[in-house]
Amino acid sequence: MYWQIKNRIMTGGFPAVEIMAPKLMVRFASRIGGSSEPPFDALNLGSGTGDDEKSVLANRKAFLDSCGIAREKLALCGQIHSDKIAVVDAGGFFPRTDGLITTSPGVALGINSADCFPIIIYSPPERVLAALHAGREGARQGIIGAAFEIMTDRFGVDPAATVAMTGPGICGKCYRVDEDIARNFPEETIISIDGFPHLDLRTFCEMELTDAGVSKQSIIHSNVCTCCDSKRCFSYRRDGGITGRHWTIAMIRDR
Numbered sequence: 001m002y003w004q005i006k007n008r009i010m011t012g013g014f015p016a017v018e019i020m021a022p023k024l025m026v027r028f029a030s031r032i033g034g035s036s037e038p039p040f041d042a043l044n045l046g047s048g049t050g051d052d053e054k055s056v057l058a059n060r061k062a063f064l065d066s067c068g069i070a071r072e073k074l075a076l077c078g079q080i081h082s083d084k085i086a087v088v089d090a091g092g093f094f095p096r097t098d099g100l101i102t103t104s105p106g107v108a109l110g111i112n113s114a115d116c117f118p119i120i121i122y123s124p125p126e127r128v129l130a131a132l133h134a135g136r137e138g139a140r141q142g143i144i145g146a147a148f149e150i151m152t153d154r155f156g157v158d159p160a161a162t163v164a165m166t167g168p169g170i171c172g173k174c175y176r177v178d179e180d181i182a183r184n185f186p187e188e189t190i191i192s193i194d195g196f197p198h199l200d201l202r203t204f205c206e207m208e209l210t211d212a213g214v215s216k217q218s219i220i221h222s223n224v225c226t227c228c229d230s231k232r233c234f235s236y237r238r239d240g241g242i243t244g245r246h247w248t249i250a251m252i253r254d255r
């Protein structure tokens with residue numbers, strides 16, 4: 001992942017994606033460049049976090065402007081830690097979902113996160129785009145597989161032709177979990193540190209992607225841990241729940 005600053009707003013992008021899928025735009029908002037006060041400093045995009053809502057709205061506008069996206073073109077999900085996905089052809093709010101799929105150029109799919117993994121999947125031949133919120137619960141329930149079911153059944157996508165990205169999220173070393181949670185995940189995704197299980201959710205997401213038929217070399221990881229990178233990222237775990245949220249935006253370009 002590379003970082004760039006435009007109009008004071010720092011965002012991250014995936015250079016490999018720009019080569020593999022030039023019609024796709026993906027931007028990840030860092031915490032740098034907004035107007036929120038600590039502990040939401042500075043580019044908090046999450047509403048209902050305890051931050052001043054006026055700052056959140058100003059930050060959202062600044063971030064969307066820096067990406068060249070009009071507010072009415074943005075589609076967001078309610079993010080209820082489920083495997084539910086909506087197919088959309090316009091901006092709006094889709095409350096009981098954790099994922100969005102579109103074939104409409106210019107419609108920006110947004111995922112809100114601060115440790116959970118934003119997952120972007122794109123099939124260049126049919127121009128089908130999916131954006132998913134893959135937290136521990138949604139990932140375990142199979143939101144990645146659910147996205148591929150819709151993409152293949154409804155749009156004729158061949159998973160082997162897709163590219164997938166995992167955005168910034170919490171790394172295995174930072175993500176200690178209880179034994180009963182660890183038991184729900186495959187052995188290769190659990191790391192033991194000082195005798196305590198830690199979940200490598202990014203590896204789990206990669207396994208879900210390859211199980212669905214994505215080739216390993218078409219999976220691009222940001223390799224940024226929201227918990228390790230306190231300079232650029234908010235982390236729910238690190239900051240004890242009182243923190244900001246990032247948005248990841250994905251859009252099929254309309255020109």
Ligand SMILES: [Zn+2]
Nearest residue numbers: 171174225228
């Ligand atoms: Zn970490």
